[in-house]
Amino acid sequence: MFAEDDIERxxxxxxxxxxxxxxxLTALDQAFPKLPESPHPPVAYDESQLAALNDRxxxxxxxxxxxxxxxxxxxxxxxxxxxxxALERQQAFNATLVDHLNRNVDVxxxxxxxxxxxxxxxxxxxxxxxxFHTKLILYLQTITLFVDTKDRSEHIATLTNLTNxxxxxxxxxxxxxxxxxxxxxxRYVAAVDELRTSIASVQQTGLMLKRELERxxxxxxxxxxxxxxxxxxxxxxxxxVNAYKYVCFENKFRGSEADIRExxxxxxxxxxxxxxxxxxxxxxxxxxxxxxxxGTSAHGLDINHEMVETxxxxxxxxxxxxxxxxxxxxxxxxxxxxxAVQVVEHFQPPYLVRFLDTAYHKLRPGSKIVLETLNPxxxxxxxxxxxxxxxxxxxxxxxxxKFLVVASGFQRIELRLLSPYPSDAxxxxxxxxxxxxxxxxxNLMSAFNENVDKxxxxxxxxxxxxxxGERI
Amino acid sequence: xxxxxxxxxxxxxxxxxxxxxxxxxxLTSHAIEAFVDDGSGRAAVAGTRPIAGVAVRGAHxxxxxxxxxxxxxxxxxxxxxxxxxxxxxxxxxxxxxxVLHDAQLHQSRAxxxxxxxxxxxxxxxxxxSYPEAEARIADLTVAGLGGTLCYFWPMVRIPVEAARVVAVxxxxxxxxxxxxxxxxMIRHIRLGVPDSLASTAAxxxxxxxxxxxxxxxxxFGCFGRVTPEKGLTGVLRALAQVGPSVPNVRxxxxxxxxxxxxxxxxxxxxxxxxxxxxxxxVDEGALPEYLAAMDVTLNxxxxxxxxxxxxxxxxxxxxxxTVITDLAHLxxxxxxxxxxxxxxxxxxxxxxxxxxxxxLIDDINMLRLVLRRLTEDPALRDRLGRAARRYWAExxxxxxxxxxxxxAFASAATVPNPAKPEAWPAHLTADGTATARALTAxxxxxxxxxxxxxxxxxxxxxP
Numbered sequence: 001m002f003a004e005d006d007i008e009r010x011x012x013x014x015x016x017x018x019x020x021x022x023x024x025l026t027a028l029d030q031a032f033p034k035l036p037e038s039p040h041p042p043v044a045y046d047e048s049q050l051a052a053l054n055d056r057x058x059x060x061x062x063x064x065x066x067x068x069x070x071x072x073x074x075x076x077x078x079x080x081x082x083x084x085x086a087l088e089r090q091q092a093f094n095a096t097l098v099d100h101l102n103r104n105v106d107v108x109x110x111x112x113x114x115x116x117x118x119x120x121x122x123x124x125x126x127x128x129x130x131x132f133h134t135k136l137i138l139y140l141q142t143i144t145l146f147v148d149t150k151d152r153s154e155h156i157a158t159l160t161n162l163t164n165x166x167x168x169x170x171x172x173x174x175x176x177x178x179x180x181x182x183x184x185x186x187r188y189v190a191a192v193d194e195l196r197t198s199i200a201s202v203q204q205t206g207l208m209l210k211r212e213l214e215r216x217x218x219x220x221x222x223x224x225x226x227x228x229x230x231x232x233x234x235x236x237x238x239x240x241v242n243a244y245k246y247v248c249f250e251n252k253f254r255g256s257e258a259d260i261r262e263x264x265x266x267x268x269x270x271x272x273x274x275x276x277x278x279x280x281x282x283x284x285x286x287x288x289x290x291x292x293x294x295g296t297s298a299h300g301l302d303i304n305h306e307m308v309e310t311x312x313x314x315x316x317x318x319x320x321x322x323x324x325x326x327x328x329x330x331x332x333x334x335x336x337x338x339x340a341v342q343v344v345e346h347f348q349p350p351y352l353v354r355f356l357d358t359a360y361h362k363l364r365p366g367s368k369i370v371l372e373t374l375n376p377x378x379x380x381x382x383x384x385x386x387x388x389x390x391x392x393x394x395x396x397x398x399x400x401x402k403f404l405v406v407a408s409g410f411q412r413i414e415l416r417l418l419s420p421y422p423s424d425a426x427x428x429x430x431x432x433x434x435x436x437x438x439x440x441x442x443n444l445m446s447a448f449n450e451n452v453d454k455x456x457x458x459x460x461x462x463x464x465x466x467x468x469g470e471r472i
Numbered sequence: 473x474x475x476x477x478x479x480x481x482x483x484x485x486x487x488x489x490x491x492x493x494x495x496x497x498x499l500t501s502h503a504i505e506a507f508v509d510d511g512s513g514r515a516a517v518a519g520t521r522p523i524a525g526v527a528v529r530g531a532h533x534x535x536x537x538x539x540x541x542x543x544x545x546x547x548x549x550x551x552x553x554x555x556x557x558x559x560x561x562x563x564x565x566x567x568x569x570x571v572l573h574d575a576q577l578h579q580s581r582a583x584x585x586x587x588x589x590x591x592x593x594x595x596x597x598x599x600x601s602y603p604e605a606e607a608r609i610a611d612l613t614v615a616g617l618g619g620t621l622c623y624f625w626p627m628v629r630i631p632v633e634a635a636r637v638v639a640v641x642x643x644x645x646x647x648x649x650x651x652x653x654x655x656x657m658i659r660h661i662r663l664g665v666p667d668s669l670a671s672t673a674a675x676x677x678x679x680x681x682x683x684x685x686x687x688x689x690x691x692f693g694c695f696g697r698v699t700p701e702k703g704l705t706g707v708l709r710a711l712a713q714v715g716p717s718v719p720n721v722r723x724x725x726x727x728x729x730x731x732x733x734x735x736x737x738x739x740x741x742x743x744x745x746x747x748x749x750x751x752x753x754v755d756e757g758a759l760p761e762y763l764a765a766m767d768v769t770l771n772x773x774x775x776x777x778x779x780x781x782x783x784x785x786x787x788x789x790x791x792x793x794t795v796i797t798d799l800a801h802l803x804x805x806x807x808x809x810x811x812x813x814x815x816x817x818x819x820x821x822x823x824x825x826x827x828x829x830x831x832l833i834d835d836i837n838m839l840r841l842v843l844r845r846l847t848e849d850p851a852l853r854d855r856l857g858r859a860a861r862r863y864w865a866e867x868x869x870x871x872x873x874x875x876x877x878x879x880a881f882a883s884a885a886t887v888p889n890p891a892k893p894e895a896w897p898a899h900l901t902a903d904g905t906a907t908a909r910a911l912t913a914x915x916x917x918x919x920x921x922x923x924x925x926x927x928x929x930x931x932x933x934x935p
Contacts, residue, residue: 160617168619175623175775176832182800183831186644190818266862269824272855368823414821423875429882431473446886453879468821 410469576777664873703772793856
C-alpha cells in the first residue's frame, strides 16, 4: 500500500514538473524575436563631378592683356578692368568650393565605412545572440533527457529498494513458515517414536494372542489337560516382612514425612482437576494429604496394615489390600489417576505386567499414571538403596519401565530422571598444575578426566526416576 | 584453572554483559581475568563495574599476559552484536571455549568489517563459509541490502572451526551444529539465571500506581529494547481485536525504543493507546519490581539467531506465565497450545505446560487467544506460573549453569588446539609481518625477519 501511494504521488509530481518545464522552455523560445533585416549603410558619396569641378574651377587664364599690344591691349585692359574683378571673385569662389568638396571626400567615405562597419558588427552580435539562444534551447532540450535519465536511475534505486524490501519480506515469510514447520516436525518425530513403540507392542500382543489361540486350539484337539493356570503371584512384601517392621524400616530409610511431602509435591499438578485418584502404596499418606489440600478426591491402598492405620488416623481414605486384587475388584474406567511412588520395584515382572494392563483398563481416558521408582542404572542407587530394601523384587531400568508402560497402551510417556547425585560428592577432575603442564601430561589428564566423567555417568547420575503416562 | 574471559561487562547494556557478570560470580574456584573492549581507550576498563574476584583488563593486554604466563583456557562470548567484534582477532589465533550466544553472526561480522572498509575481507569470509553459495550474495550485504536474507547464511563456520570447544545454550542448536560441523566438539550449557522472585507485592503495586494501571488489570508485559523483533506489532493488532471483550487487559512495555520504532504511534493508530504503557529505559535495579507488576510476560522473538533468552528465564524464575514464539530450538519445552489446550513438546509424555507458545504462521489468532484466555483464567495463569518456577528450579538456576560451565571448562582445557583450515581467508591467518614489510619496503629495505607463527596480526586485524 505504501509503495503504491508513493508511486502515484511521485507520478503526479513528475507530470506537474514536466508541464512547468515545457511551458518555461516554450516561453524562452518565444522570447527571442526573429532577427530583422539589418539596415543598409548609406549610398556611397557621389564623386562623379569632382574631377570635372577640379578641372573647371579655374575660369580665368593669365591676364589677357599680357599677350596683346596696342589698342587691343588697352581695350583688353578696359574690359578686364570692368569684368576682371568679378571673374576673379568667381574663380576664387570656385576654388574654395572645389577645395571644400575635395576636403570632404574622405570624411564622407569614412562616415559611410563607419556606418557600414557598425551595422556589420551589430548584425554579427545579433547573429551570435541568436546562435546562443538556439544553443540555449538545445541545451535545455538536452538537459531534459539528462534529467529524465537521472530520474530513471533514481527510479531504479527506488525500485531496487522496493525489490529488496519485497525480497526480504518473502524471505521472512518463507523463514516463518519454515520455522513453524521445523517446530512441528520436531514434535511429530518424537510422537512417531512413541507410536512406533506402541505399534511394536500391539504387534507383539497380536503375535502372543495368535500363539495362545493356536496353543488352545491344539490343546482342545488333543483333548489333553487344560493349560496350567496363570503363574502364582509373587510374594508380596507382607509375605516377607512383618508389617510393623516395615513401618520401622520406612521410618528409618525412606525419610521424614516432611521430606516425603516435599518430594511428592511435584506430582500434585499432574492430577489437577482429576477425581478418585488411587495412591498405590500410600504409606503414611503424605501424597493423599497433598491431594486433599488441593481438593482432589483420592484414596490410598497399602498392603501394610500399620501404614493404613496411620493414614486413617489422619482422616485419610486408605484401604488395605493387594494391588492386583484391589484393581480387579473395581469397575473399568473408575479411576481418575494412579500414582505409585517407590512401589513397582516390589513387583515381580509378571505381576508388574498384569498390574499395568489392569491399570490401563481401570483408568478413565485422559487420566494419568505416575510410577516413581529407584534408578538401578545409577550404580550408587542400586548398591546403596535398591539392595538395602529386602522387599525389592526386581530392579527396573528406566527404559524397561517406560517400554512396559507404553506396551500396556499408555501414551504421551514422559521419563523424568530425579534426585541428581550431588556434584560435590562425585569423582572430581584432576587438574594439572600450571608449572607442570606439558603435552603428555595434558593428554594424560584429559584421558583421566574423560574416564572420571564416564564413571560419574554410570555410578553417580540420578537416584530415582518417574514414568508418567496417559490413558488416551 | 586460570581463565581469560572475553566478554562485554556492565555497565555495557548488552544482555551478555549482565549474563557474564552473573556467571562470573559463580565461578569463583577459578582465577578468571576478564578482557573487555579497550579499543576506544583505557576508560572502558576503568569504567567496568567490578566483579568480586575477577580482574578486569583491556583486551590489548591479553597477548603479552598470555605470552608471559599462558592461560589454561580462553573463553569467548560471541553474539550477533558489534560489541563482540573486538574478540575476533583473538579467537581466531588463541583457540578456546567459544560460547555462541547467537548462531547468527552474519550481520555483526559484516557491519564490523564494512565499518573498517574491509569489504574484501567480508567477501572472503562469506565465500569461505559458503563455498556453494553465489558469491555476490555478500555484495548484497555490503550494499546494505541483506535484510532478512542474512538469516539464510549465519556465518558461524569460522568461530566454530577456531574453537577447541563450542558451547551453546540449547540442546537443539548443539545438535544442529554438531551435524553441520562433524568432528567439532559442541556442548550444551543450560542457561541459568538468578532467582528473580525477590520483589514484594508492595513494589508491584507501586509500579502499577506510577503508570496508572488499575489494580484489577491483568498486565501483559515485556522487557528489553523495544524493537520489531519483539513481536509487539502483532500483540497490538491482537489487542485491538480483543480489547473490547477484555477491558481489564493492559500492555506494559519496559525498555528503551529506537527512533525508528514508535510503538505508541501504532497503538494510537489502532485506537488502543489507553491500553498500552511504555516506560522507556528502566534501570536494571528496578526491573524486578516491574516484573512483579506483570501477570503474564511476553517473550516473543522473531527472527531468531537460536538464542536462549535470559530475560525469559528470569520470568520463569519469577514464577510468571510466559508466552513465547514457537521456535524449533524451544520445542523441548512443554508449552501450551491454546487452540487445542494440549501440551506441545518433543517429549510426548510432557503433561505439564511451562509456558504458552504462539506459532509464527498463526500468530495473530494465537495472540488473541493468549490475551483472552490468560486474562480470564487466573487458575491457568497460576498453574503456568508454578510450572515455570519449578522448571527454573530444576533446569535454569545459576548452580545448574555453573555446573555445566565446569564440565565445559574441564573438557575445553584438555582438548588440543584445532588445526587452522588451509582454506581460511588469508587475513585470518596472516603472520603479522605485513605492516613491517610494507614499511621497510618503503625505505628500500627488506624486512629482515621471517614469519613468526601466531606472534601478531595484520594492521587490519589489529584490535
